[in-house]
Amino acid sequence: MTPHTSRKSPVREMSLVPPLFLQTIEDTALSTWLRESESPFAFYFVLLFHTFGLALLVGANVIVDLRLLGIARAIPLAPMQRLFRIMWVGFAINALSGVLLVIAYPTKSLTNPDFYVKLTIIGLAIWVMYKLRTNVFADATLSESEMTARGAKLAKWSLLLWFAAITAGRLLAYTYKYLTYPS
């Protein structure tokens, strides 16, 4: 690296080294087993549960959103409150499987900006889900038209955010810089 011999920045040749704790995680028995085991119950099993959780969480949420936007108006709105339990189960499955996935590939996920984008979007989507639960479904005295009036805008955002979350998640496989800690 030759300083000041050209107009370009002297740091153009440098690249940031990922923090060492990522390698520490990768060296653990759990991480190594998840990544390298031939067992069908390793990485792909965790990833499968991540898909199950997504199907439950986003699947249930999308149905509530569509109903609030006027689709299949014959479905009574109040009982849809029960779907929130399914959503929380899905979220729990994904939080747990998500942690395991990060443990399996810490460098791959934690050095990828897209990963943080995904987590942010999911945070927002869960917040909207919480608002739907408290603003629209918590009050049993509301009529269906009142519920729809309160929920339609939230439903629109919910659909958008979940679509963005799925996209951000899918792109993780195409945007990572390191698969494992660079040696």
Next chain:
Amino acid sequence: MNFVHLHLLLNHFPILGTVIGVGLLLVSLLGKNQDLRRASLIIFPAMALMAIVTFFSGTGAQGAIQKAPGVSDALITRHQGAAMLALLFMEITGAISLIALWKSRAAPRPPRWDWSMSAVLLFSLLTAALMARVGTTGGDIRHPEIRTGHEEVAESSTFGKIVHRFEPSPDKFAELMTASKWWWAFMMDMHFVGLVLLIGSVGILDLRMLGFAKQFPIEPLHRLVPFAMFGFGLNLITGILAFTGMSAFYTYDWAFWMKMLAILLLGVNVAAFYLTDAFESVATLGPGQDAPPLAKFIAATSLILWFAVITLGRYIQPYSDTITVHK
């Protein structure tokens, strides 16, 4: 059983099945017979599903005979292009038939002839013609005795000459699908969107039939089925496109074929729901009422099979190269 055998077995369905469907449709028009018309509308989507699996089995068949003496790559390519075009029209026919069936359930008896029926008639006739072309070009590969031209790939009929202009080049198509990883990412993204719509809609209906969340009356939940079909359609399209992009990868993968089997079984399950009295037995159920055992069985099968599809789909990647073909 090998890929060649599988391909030769399966191809009867999209070719003959479509012709039979068209026959029933035409006879139903002449005789004003609603049962025959409905039968044809059921046959077309069923053949559309079979056509997909038939198409997929072609790659394995090609792999098996490619190096055999007297087998022409040009003839195989022509057959493959014809198959791609016929598949497109077959899927369109199947989709419009489902739309016509859906409209007819809410319609007054007898259902009126509308745009969807006209479209089914048009597309099914075109599909039958294109399927005949697929069959002939396929036969040409191993049966020189049926070829009419002296040059192998010369188009001997006017129909052949016209249709050939529309048949895609399989190699160019495969290249197009895999040219950009962002296109692949987009297709897989849409595959998940379809999955979510499907599981959400079908899931809530199945769970209600199994006795959960009995506050819901069943018929309004059933109105979500078109959304499930839209999701399924998204996955069908992205799935077929993905296959054409990486056909060898999927062909030699056990998880992929098991996934296709699960989807065919789901087709049987859907047919069972509507063709037995299961649907009628639940359609009028209100809040608090329990579904009869047959409907519960069909609902449970549906949920189990859809989760099997997700599982097998997820395991396609680690199970690549699990089917080995011995020469």
